[in-house]
Amino acid sequence: MDLKEYLSNVENLVDKTLFRFLGDAPGDLNKASAHLLLAGGKRLRPALVMLAAGAIDKKAPDRIFPAALALEMTHTFTLVHDDIMDKDSLRRGVPTVHTIWDEATAILAGDVLYARAFDLICKATAEPAAQVRAVSMLANACAEICQGQSDDMSFEKRDDVSRGEYLEMVRKKTGALYAAAAGIGAILAGASPPQAEALYNLGMTTGIGFQIQDDLIDLLSSRDGSGKDRASDLRAGKQTLIAIVAREKGIDLAPYRKDLTDDEIDAIITELQDAGVIDEVKKIAHDLVVNAKKGLSVIPESEEKRLINEMVDFFVTRGF
Amino acid sequence: MDLKEYLSNVENLVDKTLFRFLGDAPGDLNKASAHLLLAGGKRLRPALVMLAAGAIDKKAPDRIFPAALALEMTHTFTLVHDDIMDKDSLRRGVPTVHTIWDEATAILAGDVLYARAFDLICKATAEPAAQVRAVSMLANACAEICQGQSDDMSFEKRDDVSRGEYLEMVRKKTGALYAAAAGIGAILAGASPPQAEALYNLGMTTGIGFQIQDDLIDLLSSRDGSGKDRASDLRAGKQTLIAIVAREKGIDLAPYRKDLTDDEIDAIITELQDAGVIDEVKKIAHDLVVNAKKGLSVIPESEEKRLINEMVDFFVTRGF
Known part of the structure; x- marks a missing residue:
């Protein structure tokens, strides 16, 4: 089985199970809780739970499947609460929970x-x-x-965030849950402590790589490519790794914190490419992934381990 | 030891432990998380965890103390989030988290x-x-x-909430956590399933009684008696059991959803007393507690069991 097929299977299984349990739950709060969960998503955290479990014990993924759903629930709760804080009105192509209902219901739906x-x-x-x-x-x-x-929000008021501060923020905001996904899958499958630690660390570093790639996609994707507005981080003046590396190379992106035409965005991308910013950011993500894979030497070879390695590469090369 | 002394000991132990761990945590989010937790409180849920554990195994309370703190953390998280939803600016005599920081920080602090x-x-x-x-x-x-x-908030838009609907709402909003406090204390101490169930049920019914008493205190306390504004539920038009029983007896409290003088509040209290509303509400709370205590026959006699029975009585007789 290749990774694409595996991820598609997990996605279908997660979607089907969530819909069966939550599709017709009565009441506003249940509907609000189910709303974003049923709006789709790549289900990458559940996939990592299942693959990590399978890498330890081939038969484990079936019996620990509820934990895979748990990681998706956790991810979704953070999105519902983040959308309130960031006042975002659209997510996964549907209106956010606090937009359809209200902030109080969205807080409770996340809870x-x-x-x-x-x-x-x-x-x-x-x-x-x-x-x-x-x-x-x-x-x-x-x-x-x-x-x-919290750190991410506080960065919005600053223009001097360092590379170390950014990576520490992403470690917590994105890495921690991918780490938990791989770690929990391994632990529930009966992993030894070094094995669980190796998979936890893999989740952590590739989670960081995933977020860096997300920032690259936000900047580089063409209109409608990612389903989001183009270069939203740039227009919002976000302190991404791209902005930080650009600043290190003497390019200040702060003046672009405004509405930009497609031509202006293209010109900025060209400037960043010519200065080597894009390549350097890609290299940081790539190096994280190389290190992550090295740590897996304590995990015996298996189809699941091969798929984990493929998944890790996909995280930093994907275009969506 | 009498109940007052026992509760005071738990309060001191909880306060001391929380302060030691959270008193000087760095950063806005840690301070916001610790704020309400360190502002005091009666610590009744931790006390119930400890007493339920002690009623099963005298030596258990020490080893399961972290679970007592867990119940206080849970209670506090719900207060922090509720205060955002209800737009309350004061709690336990201190400004609420979202008032000192902002809503985003308060959502995260609760989380x-x-x-x-x-x-x-x-x-x-x-x-x-x-x-x-x-x-x-x-x-x-x-x-x-x-x-x-969620149900409590939806009741604010209605004036026809039934006694059954109210009790079901309180069962969830207040009863469930007292039930979990007693149930968790019992389970961690090694209770048999019938014992754990008896203590869970005791927590549930007395939690409901506790909330009914809270409503009575809100109406009947003199100025500054409870630390809250007087008769705030009446002025807000809340569907409390008092308002529901009054309606059953032909007294409509809806017109009092406005600013009221002390003389007006006194007059309403007299009308409710004369119509037997206050006595009937007190009887409902009292009956809950009598039933709760009967269920404890599966728990062997002990000092802890005696204190639980005292606590249950205190819940529906306390004046603060």
Whole structure:
């Protein structure tokens, strides 16, 4: 099986299961909780839970599937709350929860998903001691994500964020949950501590790479390519790794914090490419992934391990 | 030891522990998370965790103390989020989190406490299988609290809420967490399923009684008695059990949804007393508590059981 087929299978399974359980839940709060969860998504965190579990024990993915859903619930709860904070009105092509209902309902909808995530870890079939470790790992990831979002918001008021500060923020905001996805899958499948640590670290570094690639996609994608507005980070003056590396090379992107035409955006991209900014940012993501893969030497060879390696490459090369 | 002394000991222990761990945490988000937690509170849910654990195994309270803190974290997270939704500016005599910082920080501060709660359950010393049951119980309580808060807010737009609807809302909004407090204490201490169920049910019914008493205190307390504004529920037109029982007896409180003088409030109280509304509401709370205590026959006699019975009485007789 190739990665594309594997990811598509997980996506279908997650979609089907979520729809079966949440598709016709009664009441405003249940509908608000289910809204973004049922709006699609690539389901990459559940896929990483399943692959990490399968790399430890081929038969584990089926029995720990609720934990894969738990990671998607967690991811979705953070999106619902982030959308309130960032006042975003569109996500995954549908209006955000607080736009359709209101902020109070969106806060509660996120809180309900948060609760369901922890309950789902308990519903996985695994050693109880492993479940406790998984719960603790998920809880710590959630606390880190909150700190990452807080740091990200505070960066909006600054124009001097360093490369180290940015990477630390992304480690928390994006890396922590991918780390937990791989770590929880491994732990519930019965991984030894070094194996669980290796997969946790792989999730962490590739999660960071994933976010860097997201920033590149935001800048480089053509109109309608990513489903988002083009170069939204640039127009919002976000302190992405691109902006930071550009500043290190003497290019100040702050003046572009405004509405930009497609021609202006194209000109900025060309300037950044000519200065080697894009290549350097790509190299940072690439190096993270190379290191992540090296750490997997404690995991025996298997189809799942091969797919994990493919997935890690996909994270920093994907165009959407 | 009498109940007052016991509660005071738990309050001191909780305060001291929270202050030690959170008193000087750096950064805005940590300070915002710790703010309401360190502002005091009666710490009744931790006390119930400890008493329920002690009623099962005298030595258990020490080793499961982190779970007592977990219940206080959970309670506080719901208050921080509720204060945003209800736009309240004061709580426990201090400005609310979203008032000092902003709504985004308050959402995240609540989310951090939410995460810490689940991590603390994992830090209790108990059988792993018991910890998993405790995590699941806490998660389900959290989901119920959200539904209760959602129902409570939806009641604000109605003037025909029935007694059954009100009690179901309170069961979720307040009962569920007291039920989880007693249930989790019992489970982590090694209770048998019937014992855990008895303590869970006791927490549920007395939690409902606690909320009914809260409504009575809001109406009946003299100025500055509860630290809140007097008769705030009446002035806000809240569908409390008092308003519902009054309506059943032909007294419509809706016209009092406005600013009221102390003399007007006194007159309304007299009218409600003369019509037997206050006595009937008190009887509902009293009956809940009598039933709750009956269910404890599966718990062996002990000082802890005696204190639980005292606590349950205190819940529906307290004046603050």
